[in-house]
Amino acid sequence: MKNAVVDFLDNLFFAQTADELYAVSKAYFGDLGFRYVNVSYFQTETAQHLGMFSNMSQDWLSHYQLSGYSAIDPYIRMGDALDGRKVVSHDALLDCDSVRRDPVLQRLLLEGRQEGLQSSFLQCGVSRFMGLKAGINLILDRDVEELIRLQEEKRQELFVGAALAQSAFMACTKKEKLCAEYINFSGFQPRLSPREAEVVKWLAQGLRNDRIADKLKISTATVNFHIVSAKRRLDVKTREQLVAVAILQGIVEF
Structure with a gap:
């Protein structure tokens, strides 16, 4: 554990842009077993979802953006409301009454399931000085029991690594050159199908x-x-x- 976390810390330290931070984080959490790594930025005052780094498929992300899912994504909502960490089951969310009453939200979760999403580890934090919040959504293509087991087996790598990544993203303001894995929602014009x-x-x-x-x-x-x-x-x-x-x-x- 010690060597992996120390190497991760070194890589975060030498990363100069948010792109590089994301590449380093994606590799680290991928080695822990997470299939997808999503990092979202929010404004703390308005709770507006500004943008997201993600390695989901381009087809899914394009549909996610076009459908306006960024405004209703339950993981984004949790991340905006959360200061700390949380483990969630995608199937459990589908069983919630609030989701059953919301066909658009239900469709988002069902499409996520088709993409392989089953459970998530969320880590979020706030930079009061910058007026920003960064939320990290580590997604597993296995059920929540497997995620809990992974969390127990690699507790320090996961908890310390997520805290380091979250702090690094909050401290990084150099977003002028963003890679294809970043989607900017703040300037997005809603469209209808x-x-x-x-x-x-x-x-x-x-x-x-x-x-x-x-x-x-x-x-x-x-x-x-x-x-x-x-x-x-x-x-x-x-x-x-x-x-x-x-x-x-x-x-x-x-």
């Missing part, structure tokens, strides 16, 4: 849900699903706000 845009277009024409369903040859329940999803992506509460924002942003034409 083609089907959602089509539903909103007919909403703008004043059609009821049942009439939209007839035109698109889908069920009324599916129309409702697309409306709820579109409202979440554009961060609005009512159908009227949804139509107005979609028109103002040029997402649909009136």
Whole structure:
């Protein structure tokens, strides 16, 4: 344990950018058995998710960004609320009532499962001076029992390593040159899927849900699903706000 952690500390010390910190951290935690390493930045005052380093597949990350998942990701929410560490089961989250009532969040977790996500070790901390919080999500492609077993077997490597990485990311402000594994959410313009845009277009024409369903040859329940999803992506509460924002942003034409 001692040599591995000392080597990790040396590598973190000599890393000069957030990119290099991420590469060092990804290699270290990969050696411990974690398949994915996600590092997120938040603003402490607004809780806005600014961006994330990740080695998830590019197809999944592209869909994650396009679908607005960064605003509802339960691991991001936990990371923003957490000062310390936590072990979570992805299947346990799927069984939560709050997730069952939220089709978009449920879809995120199901798609994560298809990517191989099963359990996570979260380590988060705050830099009051910088007004930032960094959250590290170490993801295992095995169930939470395996994660707990790994945690017990490699407790010091995991706990000390996560604390070192979290502190290093909080101290690093050189993000002017970011690699492909970093996604910037702060400047991202929300978009609707083609089907959602089509539903909103007919909403703008004043059609009821049942009439939209007839035109698109889908069920009324599916129309409702697309409306709820579109409202979440554009961060609005009512159908009227949804139509107005979609028109103002040029997402649909009136």
